[in-house]
Amino acid sequence: MSQEKTNEKEWEAWMDNLIIEDTPRKENIPFYQCSEFEDVELISENVYKATFKTSQNTVALKYISLNDKFTLNNLINEIKRYRKLEMHDSVLKFYGITKKENTDKHMIILKYANNYSLRQYLKINFQKLDWSAKLNIAKQIANVLTFLHSNDIIHGKLNSENILIHNGSIKFNVFGLTKIMPESLRFPTNIHGSIQYIDSKYLEIFNPIGKNKSSDIFSLGIILWEISSGTPPFEMESLSNFDLLNNIIEGKREMVIPGTPFKYKEIYTDCWKHNRNSRPDSFQVAKNLSEIIISDEIETPQSQPHNVTDEIISVRLNTQNEELKVHSFNKSAEFEVFMKDLFEFFFEIIENQFLEVQPIMMKNYIKMYKKNPVEVLHEMISYPSHFWFTSMMGFFYMNGIGTVTDNQMAFKFFSIAANEIIDTSPSNPRFLRKLYNINKEIGIMHLADMYRKGIGVEKDLNKAYQIYSKLSNEGSFIMASTDVADCYRHGFGVEKNEEKAFKLYLKSAEKGITVAQNRVGWCYRFGIGTPKDAAKGFPWHMKSALAGNTSSIRKVGYYYSKGIGVDRDYQKAIKWFLKAAEKGDCAAQYYLGDCYKMGYGVNENRVKAFEWYKKAAECNDVYGQYKVGKCFYEGRGTKRDIINAIHWLNKAKENGNINAYELLNEITNNII
Numbered sequence: 288m289s290q291e292k293t294n295e296k297e298w299e300a301w302m303d304n305l306i307i308e309d310t311p312r313k314e315n316i317p318f319y320q321c322s323e324f325e326d327v328e329l330i331s332e333n334v335y336k337a338t339f340k341t342s343q344n345t346v347a348l349k350y351i352s353l354n355d356k357f358t359l360n361n362l363i364n365e366i367k368r369y370r371k372l373e374m375h376d377s378v379l380k381f382y383g384i385t386k387k388e389n390t391d392k393h394m395i396i397l398k399y400a401n402n403y404s405l406r407q408y409l410k411i412n413f414q415k416l417d418w419s420a421k422l423n424i425a426k427q428i429a430n431v432l433t434f435l436h437s438n439d440i441i442h443g444k445l446n447s448e449n450i451l452i453h454n455g456s457i458k459f460n461v462f463g464l465t466k467i468m469p470e471s472l473r474f475p476t477n478i479h480g481s482i483q484y485i486d487s488k489y490l491e492i493f494n495p496i497g498k499n500k501s502s503d504i505f506s507l508g509i510i511l512w513e514i515s516s517g518t519p520p521f522e523m524e525s526l527s528n529f530d531l532l533n534n535i536i537e538g539k540r541e542m543v544i545p546g547t548p549f550k551y552k553e554i555y556t557d558c559w560k561h562n563r564n565s566r567p568d569s570f571q572v573a574k575n576l577s578e579i580i581i582s583d584e585i586e587t588p589q590s591q592p593h594n595v596t597d598e599i600i601s602v603r604l605n606t607q608n609e610e611l612k613v614h615s616f617n618k619s620a621e622f623e624v625f626m627k628d629l630f631e632f633f634f635e636i637i638e639n640q641f642l643e644v645q646p647i648m649m650k651n652y653i654k655m656y657k658k659n660p661v662e663v664l665h666e667m668i669s670y671p672s673h674f675w676f677t678s679m680m681g682f683f684y685m686n687g688i689g690t691v692t693d694n695q696m697a698f699k700f701f702s703i704a705a706n707e708i709i710d711t712s713p714s715n716p717r718f719l720r721k722l723y724n725i726n727k728e729i730g731i732m733h734l735a736d737m738y739r740k741g742i743g744v745e746k747d748l749n750k751a752y753q754i755y756s757k758l759s760n761e762g763s764f765i766m767a768s769t770d771v772a773d774c775y776r777h778g779f780g781v782e783k784n785e786e787k788a789f790k791l792y793l794k795s796a797e798k799g800i801t802v803a804q805n806r807v808g809w810c811y812r813f814g815i816g817t818p819k820d821a822a823k824g825f826p827w828h829m830k831s832a833l834a835g836n837t838s839s840i841r842k843v844g845y846y847y848s849k850g851i852g853v854d855r856d857y858q859k860a861i862k863w864f865l866k867a868a869e870k871g872d873c874a875a876q877y878y879l880g881d882c883y884k885m886g887y888g889v890n891e892n893r894v895k896a897f898e899w900y901k902k903a904a905e906c907n908d909v910y911g912q913y914k915v916g917k918c919f920y921e922g923r924g925t926k927r928d929i930i931n932a933i934h935w936l937n938k939a940k941e942n943g944n945i946n947a948y949e950l951l952n953e954i955t956n957n958i959i
Contacts, residue, residue: 316366317383317928319396324348324385336399345401346382348394349462365462372438372461373934377431379451379460381930400451400458405510406519408452413517415665418548418581419684419696421514425551427457429573432507435461436500436569445506446484447513455661455690483520483535484509501563507572508558515544515551536561550579580695622666625656626676629663633679634725638766639801642736644837646686647871647906653688664689675722678704678729685733685742694743701737704730731758732766739779752780768795769803776815789816796827804831805839812851821852832863841867841875848878848887857888868899873908876900880914897924904935912939913947920954929954 324337327348335348351362362384372378382396405424409416416424428450435442440461451458484506509520520541540559543552554575560566567575632652636645653660664683667676681700684693704726731754737743739751752774758767772791775784789810795803804827810817811824825846831839844863847856861882867875880899883892897918903911916936919928933954939947 316363317396317930319383319385321385321387335394345399347379347397347399348385349397350392350394369462372435372440373930375431375434377427377434377457377459379458379462380934381462383930395462397460397462398453398458400453403452404448405450405452405457406447406513409447409513409517415669416517417668418546419693420690422548422551422576422579422581423690423693424457425511425514426573426576428510429507429569429576431457431459432503433569433573435459436503441500442503442506444481445503445510446481447510447519448481450510485535499563500568501566504558504566504569504572507569508555508566509541511551511555511558512541512544515547515555516541548579548581550575580699625658626663626666629653630676630679630722630725633682634729637729637732639835641802641805641836641838644870644872646682646688647873648837649682649686650688651871660689662689675726677701677707678726678733681730681733685737694737698734698737698743701730701733705734728758732770735770748774748780750780766800766802769800769806772803772806785816787816796830799834801831801834801836801839804828804834805836805842808839808842821846823852825852837867837870837872837875840870841872841878844875844878848882857882861888868902871906873903873906873911876903876906877908877911877914880911893924895924904938907942909939909942909944912936912942913944913950916947917950920950 323340324346325340327335327337334350336345337348338345366381369381373381379400380398382398384393384395386393405428432442432445442459442461449460451460485502513519540556543556554567554572557565557567558572629652633649636648640648650660653663660683664680667680667683677700681697681704683689684700685697686692707723707727707730735751735754735758738747738754740746752771755767755770755774759771768791772788772795773779774781775791776788777783789807792803792806792810796807808824808827808831809815811819811827812821813819825843828839828842828846832843840863844860844867845851846853847863848860849855861879864875864879864882868879876899880896880903882888883896883899885891889895897915900911900914900918904915905911912935916932916934916939918924919932919935921927933951936947936951936954940951
């Protein structure tokens with residue numbers, strides 16, 4: 288009889304296990320065998336670090352309890368809700384479920400955060416962080432909390448140990464938060480670990496439904512203070528848990544750290560007020576943080592600004608008045624050489640490429656030399672003579688290289704470059720004088736670009752045109768004449784005149800300016816300021832392409848693929864698309880995906896088509912993002928993966944792709 292009961296229990300356990308493994312597959316939730324992972328390493332109480340054997344992607348494995356069908360259904364519903372939050376870049380990606388062999392222990396698979404927790408990150412890197420970097424971290428946290436609150440999600444346990452950092456960017460693990468469960472009426476026994484972050488009003492009233500969005504705001508205020516100090520709150524206090532709790536209820540808070548920007552201090556002290564009704568909401572916190580300008584970080588009474596125009600803002604440097612010599616860099620010789628080469632490459636792409644491809648090429652260059660862009664930016668800022676590279680620093684901030692995108696910081700550094708006084712005395716080395724001039728001109732040009740687009744400053748087309756025109760008239764920056772022509776073509780700050788624009792493009796093109804040659808080819812193709820004649824336009828694109836302009840390299844391929852101004856030749860099209868794609872041109876990568884999908888000039892190959900679409904998607908090409916999402920959804924050229932499909936389609940939708948919006952609705956309806 289006992290043997291029969293044993294067999295019956297084994298049979299029930301086997302059936303339960305079968306249900307647990309089969310149900311996720313039916314719901315399009317990836318289920319992986321434990322044998323598919325290697326290098327499994329315990330990193331916290333219930334979390335492991337592991338590597339997928341096939342892709343070599345590093346992931347985190349977190350234990351969950353799956354004891355019966357009821358809890359499994361709860362998990363499936365949680366995953367469905369999580370997918371709607373996963374569109375936010377700061378929410379950790381969910382990959383699927385796995386099960387430890389010969390046990391009933393299951394784990395969810397999440398993206399691995401390689402810089403660990405915010406607390407660990409601050410402990411290791413705090414001395415390297417300036418206030419702009421600290422503010423960027425604060426902004427990211429406030430933004431993702433705003434996203435959660437807009438979806439009616441209360442975090443409830445916000446502290447610096449459960450906020451993660453991956454490649455310098457904030458990541459939240461919100462798995463399990465999407466279904467809010469009342470907390471039990473029990474005293475918070477976790478000593479000194481998180482009580483400092485708990486809403487003082489909640490600690491006072493202490494009831495099971497006491498936490499709300501305002502409770503998260505209190506915790507956020509504590510975290511913002513921690514970012515300013517680099518240490519956990521009350522770390523030096525030798526109080527019991529009970530005493531600390533009572534002191535927090537009675538209004539005990541940490542002291543303001545000297546040097547903290549006044550507006551930043553105001554924000555976090557408003558957040559940790561005892562009265563919940565006096566605290567701002569997450570949207571207001573994010574907005575207030577975005578309005579802070581770290582304007583006094585780099586000021587010096589020694590330098591007097593030299594304005595390019597009366598309208599350009601005056602910014603002064605807060606550096607010591609050092610003699611400018613190449614050996615004043617207190618860095619390794621190898622890194623000095625790299626920085627000099629990087630700046631030369633920076634100038635080359637500014638001179639020869641269009642705006643959209645410049646950041647991609649810069650990132651690829653840094654990656655090619657196996658440098659960390661975060662460290663590169665830090666090294667530039669920390670150089671005693673960092674103002675040599677202020678235009679490049681502005682470029683990093685404008686394009687989110689080594690930091691989050693911060694247009695106000697970009698505008699500040701471009702202004703510093705534009706207003707820098709140049710030492711032209713013979714005692715200063717010639718290459719330094721050249722460096723100063725280039726740095727200044729690039730800074731001025733980017734200021735004009737920001738005024739023209741209204742990025743980091745109020746839009747002012749007249750001011751943009753005046754700056755471009757001044758640079759062009761002085762003949763100091765060869766790109767400026769093309770920018771002036773752009774203004775005439777579009778009517779930016781000057782009366783629209785396409786004929787004059789074409790003449791200016793042609794004049795610059797004849798001098799060998801690659802971007803102007805591209806523009807001339809474009810004008811001939813569409814009849815802008817000149818009679819339409821694609822056959823005349825093609826040679827100008829070819830000249831520009833041979834000189835290295837990535838846009839023209841791609842356009843030569845496009846002309847061959849469509850037979851525009853030249854005989855159609857798919858094999859030549861593939862050749863030119865490949866050249867542009869290897870330089871980081873997103874559109875060329877997308878076109879290659881189309882060629883492999885349709886078999887134009889190559890054998891049809893869906894796997895290669897998917898690979899090229901994915902490259903385009905990863906460099907923010909909206910059409911590539913849509914195609915990758917669709918490929919994941921349909922399982923074309925890759926394994927069917929609904930989660931990845933939603934991820935990429937959301938990105939395409941955010942960039943305005945209507946097809947992505949329609950396909951997402953179809954997927955969502957099927958899931959729900």
